[in-house]
Amino acid sequence: MSDASGAERELWTRALAGEGEAFGLVFDLHRGRVLRHAFWHLGNRHDAEDATAVAFLELWRRRADVRVVDGSVLPWLLVVTENVCRNVARGLRRYRTTIGALPRDARPEPSAEEAALGRASVLESGEALLATTIRGLPTTTRALVALTAMEGYSVSEAAAAVGISVGAAKTRLSRARAALRDALPADRPDARRKERSS
Amino acid sequence: MTIDMDPVFAAALRDVLVRRAASAAPARRPRRRLWIGAALGVALVGGAGVAAAELRGLPGSEVVEPVAKPITVDGVGPLRIDLGPVPEGGTAVTFALTCRSAGSFTYPDGASSSCASFDAGGVPSVTSEEVPLAVLDGTVFALGASPQARWTLTLTYVHAERAPLAVNARGETYGVAGEGSEPDLIAAIATNGREGYVRRSALDAAAGANASTPAEALAWQDAHAGKTFYIPVYESDGETVIGTFAVGGP
Incomplete structure (x- = not known):
């Protein structure tokens, strides 16, 4: 655990220094947890993906203020996710163009039943x-x-x-x-x- | 059923994040960075800041060196700024735009940004990037802005050059991955904190990047959702294993 958090701290430091790929790795590390947390609130994959995107874009925009807990930015990300999920439309406002331009798979939304199952699984x-x-x-x-x-x-x-x-x-x-x-x-x-x- | 992100969306989002981090000046003090570079003639790694100095010299990293003093302009609304003649060695212009109010902005390379709200007490939002000379109108940097938008823009002629990738005894290239740089061995940090390289082929395989159609990506995702893959981290020789790199997972 301390190794992992040390590695993440280092990744975050490198990302702050302008190493884009390091920020990509931070995204890889936490996107699953953030998405599940958002899905738990929203029950809709599309909205949960939007909320996840906002959380990571906010992580970067507010990087000077991020509180790193035990070497990890995940708790801060989850707090932001909580706030975004309260009002997805408001959270999206700043990034509407950016997120709107991201391509999506043609995959259909899960049915209500699948969504409920997915929600239960988290x-x-x-x-x-x-x-x-x-x-x-x-x-x-x-x-x-x-x-x-x-x-x-x-x-x-x-x-x-x-x-x-x-x-x-x-x-x-x-x-x-x-x-x-x-x-x-x-x-x-x-x-x-x-x-x-x- | 496990919830996972649409792989197409996730890949595009990741790309946006990587670009954003790579093109941003360090938080808080972008101007000072340029001055330090100019004063000491130090070569800074692309998007550099204090810690990036550690990366200096890594093969494949971009070296950006100011070739003129930064020009700082405060303004309201759109403006065309003549930067004057290109100094010898100049290949690009770096800019850092700080919002002083809400507004949207467009840049000569077609990029755009906006400050949706302005929090007077917070850290001002800084957008910074490097644009090639070719996108300027002669030597004029044309900033597009909404009429009431207040801003501060710092522009600097720079010489930008990507250091060549290195080649190990096995004939594999190694270094920092980035735009136009695709080494066989990509610089990475192992879970034990040691710095080394992961093999691109292993990373792509573990990250599902080999899928070429949405259907393939879907199949890959169904098979791998929520799993963590561990790939070896090597010295630059591509043989000596010094740690492990984790890909994906919860």
Whole structure:
């Protein structure tokens, strides 16, 4: 892990220095995770691809401000993806021409059934409920929940990615848990147990 | 079913990202870079910044050397800027445009950029690129801009030249891959952090780049979705393995 994060840190440094292919390799490393995260929210491959493109273009545009967590830009990318997914149309505005010009395969969109299956494949059963209740949370909190509950990051890593202190992140997460608990239907004991144990 | 990106879209997006990174000045201080280059006569690697100095001398890397002092112009809306006579050795012009307000811009090579919103507190958006002299109107750099767009443009005559690829004892070329440079062994960093080269044929095979039709790309994708491939990283001799390079995967 430390080798991998060291290698990624180096790639990122080289990309910042203007080595295009290094940025391409950063894209190769993370495009799968970012796409799945976007798909999880949007349930539509076309939109998820657009959101992924915006996330990586933003990664480059805002490169001076990117927070690298444990050698990786992935947490930051996922936070941006969260925000883009909230309003894909708004996220696309800056890059409409760029993304609109990208060619696409003639492959049809997956059917609704396939989409649901695809969505399920990136979710644990408890997370499906989370997905429906997470949307009402404030932006920063939502990113914290997404990173910790969905993507498996620690609270301190998630805090670093969104740029707040660990203490503040814990407070927000604990409030979010309370809110989510209230939002969960009473007949889903599994989901409740998952929330309490985390 | 595993969700994966449309391979055609992914390849095109990757290309855009690679170009963007390769053509951008280092964040924050593009002007200073040019001055340093001019003052010291140091050859900087294409799109260079501080860390790129480590790349200097790698075969196949582009060497861009200013041959004149940068010209900086502040303006509003479109403008034609006469750069004056081309200095000896000049082959291209580098430009760095900083948005001072929202607006869209077009450049002599047909490229365009836009600043959709301007965040006064943030880092200004910088677009930078190198254009060949042939796209200028004589010695005039014609900047297209929306009427109210405010901008700062820095232009420099440069000598740009791609260092030749090197050849190892096996007869394979090696160096940095880029526009017009397709070495057999491509400079890469192994997962252990060591710098070496991956064989292009192995990289292409692992990345599914050999598909020549959408149908082939689809078949390849179905067979390889979500898998990570590891290919060896060699010394420049193409034989001594010094590490592993990971391609694809989750």
